[in-house]
Amino acid sequence: MxxxxxxxxxxxxxxxxxxxxxxxxxxxxxxxxxxxxxxxxxxxxxxxxxxxxxxxxxxxxxxxxxxxxxxxxxxxxxxxxxxxxxxxxxxxxxxxxxxxxxxxxxxxxxxxxxxxxxxxxxxFHLDAAGWFRETETHPHLTALAGAVWNRRRARMRYRRHRAPHEVDRLIDPLGIVLKAGVWYFVARVDGSARTYRVATILDLTVLDETFERPEGFDLASTWAEWAIDFERRLHRGVATVRFSPAGLERIPYLMTRAMARDVSSGVGSPDPDGWTTITLPIESVRHAHAEFLRLGADVEVLEPTELRDMMRASATAMTHLYG
Missing domain, CATH: 1.10.10.10 (Winged helix-like DNA-binding domain superfamily/Winged helix DNA-binding domain)
Structure with missing residues (x-):
């Protein structure tokens, strides 16, 4: 040293x-x-x-x-x-x-x-971190990187959304990815490659046992395939909405990448009022409700009815609040 x-x-x-x-x-x-x-x-x-x-x-x-x-x-x-x-x-x-x-x-x-x-x-300067995000703590990132480099098997306990919320896994760490300021890693678990967020690791023990990397494994292509599949699984529904000209301009800055991509590829001719109707993928009604509220009066939800009712209820509540 x-x-x-x-x-x-x-x-x-x-x-x-x-x-x-x-x-x-x-x-x-x-x-x-x-x-x-x-x-x-x-x-x-x-x-x-x-x-x-x-x-x-x-x-x-x-x-x-x-x-x-x-x-x-x-x-x-x-x-x-x-x-x-x-x-x-x-x-x-x-x-x-x-x-x-x-x-x-x-x-x-x-x-x-x-x-x-x-x-x-x-x-030229590259800043890989995302905007307006609290910095995550990664107490196990260095040990995980060492396990990836040295092909060392590891045992981890991590946190997930569905029950049981804390799970133990024996993993073969294959690679680490930094995406928009968030660390992920790809590991082989029970013979298949899975992706996890590093911040969800509660405990990590690197073992003395080594493993052989899968023949032909390519981290970049594996990550790209997982990201596409994750986005597809995440957006399980659709919504039909009208955007004002100002709303269309704000979409790339306020909506998810999948929504923005579909808007750019599916914009038709505006109606006589200048508004444009588009069908977009949504993660869920509740998630879409929060997304569309960002656009205020520059968006009108047409379908599904549940989402339109939620937008109407929010608008009514805000009217009462602000008089």
């Missing part, structure tokens, strides 16, 4: 020039005292690092010195995949590994390409 940190320290100085002890401590997530000890160790090992005293001072390498110890370890090479989502890497327990891998890559680049990397980073 210390050897990796010493290399990271050298690469930081090589990449950024002069840095203070406090800056190095912040980058390496260690104390300033540890930085002092590491600088001494580097000097004893023959690395030409020296200190500039006074305002604007700090540690730096002798001009022209470049380390060639920039080969990536297998774990660092794998972490490069998460370079665009450092928060996700940190949640998986790979934050420090990713930082070291990026430093090694930059150290191996000519100065012109290193500057180009900085320019791209200044212009």
């Amino acid at each position: 210390r050897a990796s940190r010493l290399l990271s320290l050298v690469l930081l100085l090589q990449d950024r020039g002069r840095l203070t002890a406090h800056q190095l401590a912040a980058e390496l997530d260690v104390s300033v005292r540890t930085v002092y000890r590491d600088i001494e160790a580097l000097g004893a090992a023959g690395v030409p690092v020296y200190a500039e005293l006074g305002a604007g001072g700090g540690y730096q390498l002798v001009d022209g010195y470049r380390t060639r110890l920039t080969g990536l370890t297998p774990q660092e090479a794998g972490a490069i995949l998460l370079a665009g989502v450092p928060e996700a890497a940190a949640e998986l327990g790979l934050g420090a590994v990713l930082t070291t891998a990026e430093l090694k890559l930059r150290a191996s680049l000519p100065a012109r390409l290193a500057r180009h990397v900085d320019e791209i980073r200044d212009r």
Whole structure:
């Protein structure tokens, strides 16, 4: 661990020039005292690092010195995949590994390409988290990621909606997916692949027993198939509704993706009042009621009757409330 940190320290100085002890401590997530000890160790090992005293001072390498110890370890090479989502890497327990891998890559680049990397980073940023969502806690995510990587069988207790609400499962963890800021994982259970939300795990024990991954298993295609099937199973009913022109414009921002997709593909000609009638998939009457209320007076439910009655009751109650 210390050897990796010493290399990271050298690469930081090589990449950024002069840095203070406090800056190095912040980058390496260690104390300033540890930085002092590491600088001494580097000097004893023959690395030409020296200190500039006074305002604007700090540690730096002798001009022209470049380390060639920039080969990536297998774990660092794998972490490069998460370079665009450092928060996700940190949640998986790979934050420090990713930082070291990026430093090694930059150290191996000519100065012109290193500057180009900085320019791209200044212009593009990927934020994978969804809007307006409380951050979930994932105390078992790092252990789960280790089980996936090492092909270790695990025993988990998780929470689900239907009874019994707490269930034990023996699982073969096959892969982890980050979808719109929410962590999921795919595991083989009783011979078939199933998908779970990481936040539902109540307890996880990684076993010593290993397993063989299914031949031909592809995480991306498995996830895509599950997502399509999940959406299809989720929307079990339909509703016929009228949208005002303003309501149609707000749909992509307020409705579910399945609803928005059907609106974009099924919009017909507006009626004389400018309103458009569309049949949409709904998860349930209660769920659709909450969705359509977001559009206020820019939507009218025609069918089913139960949903229309619920909308009417809500409108009446709001009229009484606001006078």
